[in-house]
Amino acid sequence: MKFDELLFSHLGEMGKYQKIQFVLVCLPCIFCAMHSLSWTFTAVGVTHRCAVENETKYSPYWAEAASEHINITSSCVDDKWNPVDPSDPSARCLYESCTYSNNQSCSSYVFDNSHVRQSAMGRWDIVCDRAWIKAFIQSAYYFGQMAGSMTFGILGDRIGRKKCFFVAIALQILCGFVQSVAPTWWLYALVRAGTGFSHPGASVISVVIGTELMGPKYRKLASICTALCMALGQCILGTVAMFLTDYQWLHVALTAPSLLFISYWWLIHESTRWLVSIRRFDKADHILQKAAKTNGVTLPDQWWNLLDGEEKTEKKERKEEKSPANNASCFDLLRTPVLRRRSLVVFYLWPVVSMVYYGLSMKSDILGGDLYVNFIIGGLIEMPALLLVYLLLDRVGRRPIIVGGYMLTGVCLLSNLLISKTAPRYIAILQLLASRGAISATYTGIYAFTPELFPTTVRNTGMGLCSTIARVGAISASYICFWIADRYGKAWMIIPFGGMSILAAVLILIFLPETMGKPLPSTIEEIEGSTSDKRESELDSLTETPSPEFD
Template identity: 35%
Template sequence: MDFDKILEALGVFGRYQKKLYFLICISSGFVGFFAVISAILLAAPEHRCKIPGYDNDTYRIQSDSHLALINSYIPPSSDETHKYDQCHLYAFNFTAVTFDNSSHPINATKVQCSEWVYSDEVFKETFTSKHNLVCGDSSKPSLAKSFFFVGILIGAFFFGNLSDGIGRKKTFYLAVILMLASTLALAFSPNYAAFIVFMTMIGATTQGVFLVGFVIGMELVGPSRRTFAGIVSEYFFALGLVILSGIAYFIRHWKYIEIACAAPFSIILIYWWLLPESPRWLITKRRYEEAKVILRKAAKVNRVVLTDDVLKVKEKEVDVPKDGKIWQLFTSRVLLLRTLVIFINWCMVTMAYYGLSLNSGNLGGNYYLNFFLSGLVEFPAYTLVILLVDRVGRKWLHCISMIVGGVFCLSTIFTILYLDEKYQAVTTALAMLGKLGAAAAFAIIYMYSAELFPTVVRNAGMGASSCIARLGAIAAPFIADSGDKIGGKMGKAFPLMVFGIATIVAGVLALHLPETLNQDLPETLEDGILFGTPAYKARKKDELALASINNAYTPDEETVTTNGEIVSKL
């Protein structure tokens, strides 16, 4: 059965496909809740050492008589944002202590805090504040965030292969059940080790829900609408980020935020009765009758008629080129350099996208407003991609998005270091424009790299690119949280500086890639080597001319076949 031919008769994006695709998009929005939820669950509220002997100590008790007991003093500097040490107390004898002009003890010893009190201005409680993951344990939240992306890497392999084996629908449903279980379990994590395990599981199951669901939707859409449909799902993902900021704002307690975000997955359980198996997958498994039932139902909803000729099963064996291996991309200097540039762009754009999202709360100003804007800015990013990608081209739109986004990120250095706090809105705006560029580039890199890899190694190339991208995502939390360790204005500027430099470098390197818009895509490794050169265009032109001549020639009744080749009587 020729499925693309069936889609032409059925409608490339008819009512039936739209309804099912909308269901998939809803699940994508729910997955969006968890893309950066770790930044909220593991946020470190403002804190200080607990005053010894004060059982009812709260963050706001900071009277002058007890100030010296609370924190060791950081000498004044040009950076007025430096605060008292959050990790040490003074240990001294009251009868022998002397103080300097600022009422701070001179002959005292600093000791590590064992207890802390936290501000409840932004959060009532986070997992970090509950388990005191600060000071000596301050790297643990970053590690936990990274394990979410480790889970994504594991899930991409596991659920991707499983969906090819047992089917899209069963895999999707299994992922939904596991995600509901793991997200609820996270809310009741008794310790840090359990939190990491459940966070990794959530990362893995997001791939089963989002990635497999995306495949189900795209396999029902005709080629002419796949780019549009693919980007539409990103809108719903961004909507999930926006809704998350609202949930966190009104609840403000990590456990109940997690439960509120997990609960909607129970709605997706009814998809078992609403979502069919992918007809394309059924056809590849030669389960033709099951595919025909689904296709006839789709035709009824789309108000079209599928003739028996369209649904006819052709048993003729077709020679299909075998897929190549990933190492073949490194056998030629041209392919090697091109592949490395693609890998670098995947890594840097993923690092910047997730890093800027995780860093939103560290920009200063209203914590929840920053998260809201971080999700909202993705809408114009995807709109620009839809409007310009087939006009400007993949290469130039990707490069512009990366470079301009990086420049905006670097610009925040000047607003943070040299402008007053009253210009905080300018810093936030520049960071959000940087996120806009990263989001747009992220959407483009999928289609661009798929078009650059030759057909024989396309699956291998895309799989390797996805793995490299996860390395950038795993590094993103450590870079985003590095600002807290550096402290002061430079600490706030450092993550944005790293993300800015990374995207600019990757964007400049991408200028060396060929354009794929309106080009015959490479099929073989030889095509991949020549792709983008005048020789490739001339070769494709000759092949097209030869194909036209062959199609124009129709053998008569006296034509015979020898060894599978058409040979003229003459």
């Protein structure tokens, strides 16, 4: 008897025990989302100008002496920071940010802290020719996350899910508190990379613990619930940051609640599936007996004896998988024409969806409106978008959802360039909401679509490469949002994001098949030989080229 069959026939696919465990392990995802995007508010843009003689960065921004040495721009605001007519004598006009009136660059600055008590941007002068530091620090998080994905993926199978989770939580708490007191920007970047490193261990590993006790029909719902927790984390982050404008205290507020997860050592249990795989039946039985008691059911005595046949089969399968004939590599993804075409397309889709998703999250005011309000509403709009994907994914298919998501995102972004500056602000907000909801739906859909495009022999390899390449998109978004767009204008973000999204939709329509309701391919030969779609067969004859030799 297989472990799944024994487990769900006696314990149930979603009993009280599974529900409690899953809710508990989903909570860390909320804080992972907050840490991931906290730099948006800890380094929030603060109006600044060059410092004149005897001034410090904490001197009054609106100083009469400053107007003698620094040019005043045509952007004028009232006491509530609303644009007003420059001819109004009560208007306060912004100073030139980086140069004196003689066009010489400055090395010290004065910041207007009337709206933000303290920003990392102001503390370390991350402005003007040092603006690249802002992008570098955020990209450090994603570099750490990339390394963490590979590390915790291996450790989770070697030392167990629960231990990995606690290592990640401890690292996240330590780095979170150090970020609040880091004296230099480079030390801050280092511990931020450590926070990113902990992300996969704190979120992915914890969800694995919960989902490995769920029945197959609930696992898709589990992935949606995880994404909903991430969206909820964004909403909480935006709300807290709106009222807590000192970046050091903001880090403390985001990190301190994670201390409660220490109690998880007694509240959550190790994955019984992992314990069975290493033949620790005594510990697995102890956990499953608790689960059975909570669910009001009973398990057979010495149930592990029923798995002996399966264990032998699994050992045999693992032995066969290690044989040279079954050792697939990443190069196999590019050997044959159909699989090569699919691989190249999805290797483009993943960094694009990651870049646009994180870009719109980090720069939620790029289309107009208030940064904090847009950020919160953007997180809220993700929730119905995710539920819509859950309801439609197995009804209308993968391709319509993903193509529609990419296309809607691209159209909304590019159309924003055509809107006049005097247009009502709600138009830009609606465009942002449509873009955020569409790209969130796309991100969720692509997780279901991509594994169905690869054969079993290279599916894990393909998904691993997609996940790694997606980090490249997030890193690129950091530089585009926090450096290029700030320096050259929003068009430098909107045009590449919108154009690449539309191109992604076109590539899917031309090169990728619908996979809903079709059996998962097992081998590369099955993909190459079983393509019955006439259009795909014609494309094969047009695009087929000699396979590269890697032997």
